Amino acid sequence: MGWNASDIPDQSGRTAVVTGANSGIGYATARELARHGARVVLACRSEARGTEARDLLLAEVPGAQAELRLLDLGDLKSVRAFADDLDAERVDLLVNNAGVMALPYGQTADGFETQFGVNHLGHFALTGLLLPRILAAPDARVVSVSSGMHAVGQVDLNDLNSEHRYRRWLAYGRSKTANLLFIHELARRLAAAGSPVIAAAAHPGYAATNLQSAGAKMEGRRGAERIFDLGNRLLAQSADAGALPTLFAATAPGVHPDAFIGPRWQGWRGAPAQSFRMRWTLDDAASRRLWEESERLTGVRYTAIDG
Numbered sequence: 103m104g105w106n107a108s109d110i111p112d113q114s115g116r117t118a119v120v121t122g123a124n125s126g127i128g129y130a131t132a133r134e135l136a137r138h139g140a141r142v143v144l145a146c147r148s149e150a151r152g153t154e155a156r157d158l159l160l161a162e163v164p165g166a167q168a169e170l171r172l173l174d175l176g177d178l179k180s181v182r183a184f185a186d187d188l189d190a191e192r193v194d195l196l197v198n199n200a201g202v203m204a205l206p207y208g209q210t211a212d213g214f215e216t217q218f219g220v221n222h223l224g225h226f227a228l229t230g231l232l233l234p235r236i237l238a239a240p241d242a243r244v245v246s247v248s249s250g251m252h253a254v255g256q257v258d259l260n261d262l263n264s265e266h267r268y269r270r271w272l273a274y275g276r277s278k279t280a281n282l283l284f285i286h287e288l289a290r291r292l293a294a295a296g297s298p299v300i301a302a303a304a305h306p307g308y309a310a311t312n313l314q315s316a317g318a319k320m321e322g323r324r325g326a327e328r329i330f331d332l333g334n335r336l337l338a339q340s341a342d343a344g345a346l347p348t349l350f351a352a353t354a355p356g357v358h359p360d361a362f363i364g365p366r367w368q369g370w371r372g373a374p375a376q377s378f379r380m381r382w383t384l385d386d387a388a389s390r391r392l393w394e395e396s397e398r399l400t401g402v403r404y405t406a407i408d409g
Contacts, residue, residue: 104366104373106346107134110353114139116239117190118352119232121145121173121225122200124155127247127306130345131197133159135352136166140195145173145184147200175200175224176210178400185231192239193232195352198225198246198281204270214399215263217270221277223400226284230402236299237406244301245351246285250364252278252305256382259391262399278305280392282362282383287393289359290386295407300359304351305377306344307365339365350374360384 118135122128123144136142136159144159146152152170159168171188174180201221210219229236229244236242254275258264264273281303288301347363354374357363364377382388397403 104375105350105354106373107137107342107349110134110138110349111355112139113195113353116194117141117143117192118195118197119143119145119188119190119193120197120199121175121228124148124151126341127345127348128197128199129155129159130342131199131348131352132168133162133166134345134349135195136168137163138353141167141190142169143188143190144168144170145200146170147172147174147176173200173228174211175220175228176212176216178212178224178227180211181224181227182231185228188232188235190235192242193235194239194242196229196232196236196242196244197348197352198229198244199348200225201247201277204274206270207264207268213263215265215268215273217273217277218262218264218280221274222280222284223396225281226396227400227402229288230397230400230404233404233406237297240298242299243352243357244285244288244299245348246281246301246303247305247348248281248285248303248362249275249278249305250307250377251275252282252383253380255279256380257283257388257392259388259395262392262395279380279383282379283385283389283392284396285362286360286384286386287389290389291404291407293359297407300357302351302357302359302361302363304347304363304374306347307339307372308344347374347377 118140120132123132124146132142156170173184208216255272285303351363362377362379366372366375
């Protein structure tokens with residue numbers, strides 16, 4: 103059968119932050135980490151949905167250590183406030199899971215194109231602001247959730263915010279490429295600094311969540327929404343199964359820096375395994391330039407591992 107949630111090592115004494123933990127893969131990830139002993143911080147944009155998810159988790163895992171903290175990745179003030187208010191001397195595990203998919207063109211509170219701003223820049227800032235506490239934890243890991251859709255396109259370093267032309271699926275694919283370039287450069291910098299922290303990435307394959315239909319729902323495209331919902335019912339694996347690559351990257355022994363973990367069967371479904379990735383996600387020059395631009399745009403510097 104391969105690796106599953108029962109194989110997660112004991113997480114007692116570890117603090118895990120999971121973004122987008124109110125539903126889908128994020129919720130399943132948070133629940134299983136809590137089930138195995140971690141103190142889990144559910145980092146959610148909506149207080150109502152986050153409270154509902156926390157209460158459900160506590161009902162499903164009696165005695166779990168789970169708490170809600172508000173985080174809007176589309177607002178750098180919110181990201182800074184979350185980092186400032188987080189009651190943890192160290193962060194053993196950061197799961198950059200939250201994301202948006204194929205939305206109509208929009209901008210974050212800071213004026214970034216929404217998909218690039220939320221999926222990449224928000225998590226770049228969050229990771230940088232939490233970095234001192236990540237470095238303080240033994241055997242810490244940072245896991246960013248990307249997608250097989252990264253294959254749709256390379257990051258356009260001359261038009262990161264899609265100011266010249268916007269195509270929703272291309273913008274989504276580029277934001278997922280940005281996730282992989284970020285992990286690639288973070289892993290390089292951690293190694294150069296002599297840090298044992300592991301930075302890795304994962305993707306869920308095709309998992310049944312509300313992410314696929316969000317854009318169609320926003321625009322009232324009911325036909326498209328029904329198609330996505332039908333695909334989720336007939337073709338997708340469950341959110342619990344989709345969370346396994348993230349959980350593997352976050353907890354399994356032997357995960358190497360810059361690993362990309364996904365479902366074994368054609369990257370679509372099945373037990374976690376090393377996943378295919380486009381060669382451009384391993385481009386050292388592109389990852390360095392994206393990093394520099396991300397620092398400039400967010401104002402967050404990774405001084406502890408500069409270089």
